Amino acid sequence: MSEFDDILDNADEAVDLPPATLPLDGWHRARGGRMVEFAGYWMPVQFRGIMDEHLWTRSHAGLFDVSHMGQLEVSGEGAAAALEMLLPGDISALAPGRMRYSLLLDDDGGILDDLMVTHRGDSFYLVVNGAMKWDDIAHLREGLPDDITLTHLDEHGLLALQGPEAVQVLARLGLEPALPDGVPVEGLTFMQAAPYLWQGRPLGVSRSGYTGEDGFEISVRATDIVALADALCADDAVMPVGLGARDSLRLEAGLPLYGHDLTPETGPVEAGLAFAISKARRAEGGFPGAESILAALAAGPVRKRVGLLLDGRLPAREGAVVFAGAEQVGTVTSGGFSPTLERPIAMAFVDAAHAAHGTALDIEVRGRRLPATVSPMPFVPHKYHRQGA
Amino acid sequence: MPRYFTDEHEWIDVDGDTATVGITDYAQSQLGDIVFIEVPDEGVVLKKGAEAAVVESVKAASDVYAPISGAVTAGNQNLEEDPALVNSDAEGEGWFFKLTIADAGELEGLMDEAAYKRFVESL
Numbered sequence: 429m430s431e432f433d434d435i436l437d438n439a440d441e442a443v444d445l446p447p448a449t450l451p452l453d454g455w456h457r458a459r460g461g462r463m464v465e466f467a468g469y470w471m472p473v474q475f476r477g478i479m480d481e482h483l484w485t486r487s488h489a490g491l492f493d494v495s496h497m498g499q500l501e502v503s504g505e506g507a508a509a510a511l512e513m514l515l516p517g518d519i520s521a522l523a524p525g526r527m528r529y530s531l532l533l534d535d536d537g538g539i540l541d542d543l544m545v546t547h548r549g550d551s552f553y554l555v556v557n558g559a560m561k562w563d564d565i566a567h568l569r570e571g572l573p574d575d576i577t578l579t580h581l582d583e584h585g586l587l588a589l590q591g592p593e594a595v596q597v598l599a600r601l602g603l604e605p606a607l608p609d610g611v612p613v614e615g616l617t618f619m620q621a622a623p624y625l626w627q628g629r630p631l632g633v634s635r636s637g638y639t640g641e642d643g644f645e646i647s648v649r650a651t652d653i654v655a656l657a658d659a660l661c662a663d664d665a666v667m668p669v670g671l672g673a674r675d676s677l678r679l680e681a682g683l684p685l686y687g688h689d690l691t692p693e694t695g696p697v698e699a700g701l702a703f704a705i706s707k708a709r710r711a712e713g714g715f716p717g718a719e720s721i722l723a724a725l726a727a728g729p730v731r732k733r734v735g736l737l738l739d740g741r742l743p744a745r746e747g748a749v750v751f752a753g754a755e756q757v758g759t760v761t762s763g764g765f766s767p768t769l770e771r772p773i774a775m776a777f778v779d780a781a782h783a784a785h786g787t788a789l790d791i792e793v794r795g796r797r798l799p800a801t802v803s804p805m806p807f808v809p810h811k812y813h814r815q816g817a
Numbered sequence: 818m819p820r821y822f823t824d825e826h827e828w829i830d831v832d833g834d835t836a837t838v839g840i841t842d843y844a845q846s847q848l849g850d851i852v853f854i855e856v857p858d859e860g861v862v863l864k865k866g867a868e869a870a871v872v873e874s875v876k877a878a879s880d881v882y883a884p885i886s887g888a889v890t891a892g893n894q895n896l897e898e899d900p901a902l903v904n905s906d907a908e909g910e911g912w913f914f915k916l917t918i919a920d921a922g923e924l925e926g927l928m929d930e931a932a933y934k935r936f937v938e939s940l
Contacts (some may be wrong), residue, residue: 478875479850741853765852765875
């Protein structure tokens, strides 16, 4: 059997250095995590099995180590305005304790990375993709004025606790709000963040994630991360989850993955990320690529990111060509088997004329044409804990 | 019935001039949850090293190459209905295909069970 290591296909980014180890490396190995190289680090791809971990996260709480991601802090007088030079979001209007999904864009409107921005009150906290963080840091240093300070929080790890039981688990852990007017952790709603103390240790907690489930991301000092991971996994509702299930969960949730569904050749409008271009910014412009992005908003994109539901059990993977009859109309950018739906699903970019929900298309896999239907995303409904819900 | 192993993690049972081919238990454990398997049709003539089957796990597709040459006499149709058979019984019910051995000499140099076990431990 050959190409055995293809299971790690999505895992090898272009990194020449030997993989580095993250603070939970030994913890993962001790728990039977199968370690692979990803974004320049050794990361667990699975523990008990992708299917198990996926379904566990959808029904209980999965603990993900995402410490490979870049955690950055942008501070200084005028930091919001400075970030607006680089991001298309309305950063100035972001209230303290709130967060937004945003994009780093090149001058042609191509996506350099996607990221989360949190207003921490005295600074802005950014979480960027692990494989892109060094490029992002260089891009931000270049684009931010000299009196704005950019700090790489590389002495912090990041955990994601995701799933319907995540909120009870975190409440049971006994976190204390670090601010005098802070709410208990279960009082946060989707896309809210606040600082907490756990046994005197500082944690940055946000109600967010990338699985479609209710859940939290927890920024923790590297020196505290083993104790925190142990305490979370001591709860019967929690199981450690690897990168494999993280990928299948985000695909079911219809969330694009940078380097696969999003690249510098992809614009935010065709990628279905126009919501990241805030209303005020659409009126003002003044962000990288504004001209082409605003034109695409006005005219409609030439191609679109769509969801595809496949018949049968054979998955279509990244790179598979999408046909409408004999005509090539697109390419799959992510694909796999949905453990929740028990059938293959995919994301693809297809010509706008073939992007309407319900359109019947074919995907070519090893010479076979697999029937597929353009489907609304998410494939599995989001369960975010929204304000007022 | 002698059983041989390859360093590509296939097993081959030899019964006269017929061979049954599958992937090893180690291979299935590395691939994880298997969701789809494509086996060769009866009558297909495989050359050693030719693409013979495809295994799709939740995460990725992996090709399986013919460990020896021969004409396929059967593909395991049960795998179409129940690909997880390979996870539960890779070296038994989860066989992939049977073929008529074209050249018994190709079996020389393959590993026996003890040698394969040492090989896997060295990985």
